[in-house]
Amino acid sequence: MSSENGRDPGERGEQLALIRETVRKAKAPRAKPRTWRGAALAGELPVARVLVDKGPVHLDKLWDYAVPAEMDAEARPGVRVRVRFGAGTGKVREGRREGGGLLDGYIVERIAESDYRGPLAALAQVVSPEPVLSPPLLALCRAVAERYAGSLADVLQLAIPPRNAKAEAERFPAPPPPPAVPALASWTRYPEGPAFLEALAKGGAPRAVWTALPGPHWPWELAAAVAAALASGRGALVVMPDGRSAARVDAALTELVGSGLHTVLVADSGPEERYRRWLAIRRGAVRAVVGTRAAMYAPVADLGLVALWDDGNSSHSDTNAPHPHARDVLLLRAVHEKAACLLGDLGRTVEAAQLVENGWARPLEATREQVRAAAPLIRTVDEVEAARDEAARAARLPSLAWQTARAGLQRGPVLVQVPRRGYVPRLACERCREPARCRHCAGPLEARSNDSALCCGWCGQQAPDWRCVDCGSTRLRARIVGARRTAEELGLAFPGVPVRTSGRDHILDTVPARPALVVSTPGAEPVADGGYTAALLLDGWALLGRPDLRAGEEALRRWLGAASLVRGQEEGGTVAVIAEPTLRPVQALVRWDPAGHAVRELAERAELGFPPVSxxxxxxxxxxxxxxxxxxxxxxxxxxxxxxxxxxxxxxxxxxxxxxxxxxxxxxxxxxxxxxxxxxxxxxxxxxxxxxxxxxxxxxxxxxxxxxxxxx
Incomplete structure (x- = not known):
């Protein structure tokens, strides 16, 4: 049915109702200015929703606070504030009030009215007008908190560095123009490498699991990927396992695109410098970031590439609640910000293999011919060696190790990887094999040098008159030999050859190309000029015998890291691995096939229902x-x-x-x-x-x- 003028009666009624409501509001008395304890509040959006920086998951809510008029201009979303937190203050959406006193927090948004009908406490202070919590960073931190069953406040403590007023007062210059598309260089060694870089340079978002070839080229290849993302006008983020590897990529990127386009975020920078660099990223003064674990939250604008190197390294897993892993955080960023993703490693983790298996990422690896040309020759204690040396399989340094070291020292430095640091970090009774323990605290006794007294590894007390409590013997044997003891033994065996050590207490970055023995713990291996001529991977049983689901994967990862520093087989590079040759990780090292090893591990995990399948x-x-x-x-x-x-x-x-x-x-x-x-x-x-x-x-x-x- 229609009216005389052709309009629907229902539509005409809605218009009349709207006119009446407008007239009613015009005649209504004007509301009095809102106040809190006599102080005027902000005229528009007088309520701030605040995330209080308090970690327990039951307080992981947004609280409503009144915004005083004098704070109206600075109390913007994303800024740091201080609020009164306790009875009669704020309002939690669900749950109850807890605590008291002034706490730090962040304004998430400003709203016109709170649905809490009681009186709202006012913001106590705007700590800084710098909007450090941007909407993309907030969304990322929420996703991380949800994935790891943690609180948003805990994640924000990991993502946003502490404030430094001096750094905030600094003005940052505009970033240089994007660089030219980099040359493909050594990426041509990978069949899919040129296509990956071209997609990045054209603004695409390819995803790849990259198994890098051994040798010194991977920092430049990683830098080339960053340069390709920069050439497209977008930003890039690279997360490394430690400061030493970050410095190598930083040097390669500086050589490739110059300075001013990127910055380095590592803990060694110090609080003030780290916050200054973080602000430069947030304000858009730099477009690319290379850093360690905490850099995974860096607020890079228009992110085009996220890259992670050595995702199996334990340093990528945060030790603070809720314990996020850099790999998962960067995968979230790649999805949320529609960025390209590159997981690079000399090996391949089971998690990376799963990404390839389910089609989320494509494999980026070299042909077998390229692998054989770049990898060193891997030797094990095989049947022929065992026939010549009856104790070869049980000896810590069989004749294969001595021969490899002697031949390598004629042409340059030789690397010796030892799983344990120290001198003799574990001792036992020679007669009954009972571990030697401290009488004071029951800690393990260890020898820190050849002529020093026994010392407890926990409380530090000496035990010069130790006697076995089980059999009464006073003679000891080494259960585990550390890096310093190994260096001493090799120094005696090769007189006149310099012996250098690299470990947690003192890590070497580089060593010259002169003949020398370099004894190192895993992860602390220095880079040799021109590469090592040989490497000895000792005590494989200590890595493979750990009661851990990842023991084989971790052993292979450490061996690949050391062997990749050795010259290729065409240049005479040789690696001797002292471990049972029939074990799967040893065979994967001999074939230099980390991808195949990861695929087989994934299949076994799927059959048994272990992560990452479950x-x-x-x-x-x-x-x-x-x-x-x-x-x-x-x-x-x-x-x-x-x-x-x-x-x-x-x-x-x-x-x-x-x-x-x-x-x-x-x-x-x-x-x-x-x-x-x-x-x-x-x-x-x-x-x-x-x-x-x-x-x-x-x-x-x-x-x-x-x-x-x-x-x-």
Whole structure:
């Protein structure tokens, strides 16, 4: 039915109602200015929603605060503020008020009205007008907190460095223009390499798992990928496992594109310089970042590439709650910000192999001919060697090692990798093989030099008159030989040859091309000018015999890192690995086939239901608290609870480590396993149950960790 003028009666009625509402508002008395304790509030958007910098998951909410008029201009979203947190202040969306006093926080947004009907406390102070929490960074930190069942405040503490007023006062110049598209250089050694760089330079977002060839070229190849992203007018972010590797990429990138386009974020820079560089990134003064783990949150504008080197390195897993891994954070950034992704390594982790297997990324690797040309010759104690030397398989330094070292020293430096640092870090009774322990704290006794007294590795007390408590013997034998003892033995065997050590206490960056023995622990190997002529990989049993799901993968990763510093087979480079030659990691090293090893490991994990095929979480605490949390959690359908099992009580006197139970308490740990695709639901269920227990103040502390690195 229609009216006389052709309009629908319902539409005409809506127009009349709108006119009446407009007239009513015009005649209504004007509202009085809003105040708080006599002080005027901001005229527009007088309510700030604040994320309070307090870590417990049950306080992981946004709180509403009134904005005083004098703070209106500076209280913008993203700035740091201080707020009164306690009874009668703020408002939590769900839950109850906790705590008291002034706390730091961030304004997330400004709104016109709060749905909390009680009085709102006002912001106490705007700490700085610098908007450090941008919407993309907030979204990333939320995603990380949800994935790892942690609080947003904990993630922000990892993502945003502490403020420095002096750095904020500095003015930064505009960034230089984008560089030209870099030359392909050594990327031509990989069949898909040129296509990857061309896609980056044209503004694309390719995803690749890159198995780099051994040798000195990978820092320049990584720098070329960054330069290609910069050439497209976008930013780039590269996360390295340590400052030494970051310095190598920094030098390569400076050589390739010059200075001014990128910066380095490492802990060694110091708080003020680190914050200054972080501000330069946030304000757009630099477009590319090379750094260590914390750099994964760097607020790079218009991000075009995220790259991670050596994703199997344990330093990429944060030791602070909620323990995010750099690989997962960068994968989230690649998805959220539609950026290209490059996971590079000399080897390949099982997680990277899964990304290739499910099609998320493409493999970027060289042909077998290129691998054979670049890799050194790998030798093991085979059947022929065992026939000549009956003790070859059991000896720490069989004749193969001596021959390899002697031949290599005729042409240049020789690398010796030892899994343990120190002199003799573990001793035992020669007669009964009982470990030698300190009488004071029961810690392990060790020898720090040939002529020093025995010393406890925990409390430091000396034990000059040690006697075995089981058999009464006073004679000791070495259970584990460290790097310094190895260096001493090699120095005696090769008189006149310089012996240098590199380890945690003193790490060498480079060594000259002169003949020398360089004894190093894994990860501390210096780079030799022109490459090492040979390498000895000792004590393979110590790496392969660890009771850990990743023991074989980790051993291969460390061996590849050392062997890649040796000259290629065409230049006479040789590596001798002292380990059982029939084991899979040893055979993967001999063939230089880390990708094949990762694929086979992934297949076994899938058959057994281990990560990364499944998702796991650990719940640790007292047995009754673990049971209560798991009983209250709404776990995904089909979730499997393994355990709980007791956690070994630390020996008295041993220094406490992260994850140790409080003194005097016996903790247990349960593992929760779910099918692929249920990881988000598992994290949400455990976080909700944990928060509910904290709100009700039930039981004692329980620790929840998603994707625990140690399943032993």
């Amino acid at each position: 998702r796991m979480a650990s719940v640790t605490g007292r047995i009754e608290d673990v049971g209560a949390l798991l009983g209250a959690a709404e776990l995904p359908e089909g979730a499997e609870v393994l355990g709980p099992v007791p956690i070994p009580v630390p020996d008295p006197g041993r220094p406490r480590r992260p994850g140790d139970p409080p003194p005097g308490e016996e903790w247990q740990r349960a593992l929760v396993r779910v099918r692929p695709g249920q990881g988000a639901a598992l994290a949400a269920a455990l976080k909700a149950a944990h928060a509910a227990r904290l709100v009700r103040r039930e039981g004692e502390q329980v620790r929840v960790r998603i994707d625990p690195p140690d399943l032993g």
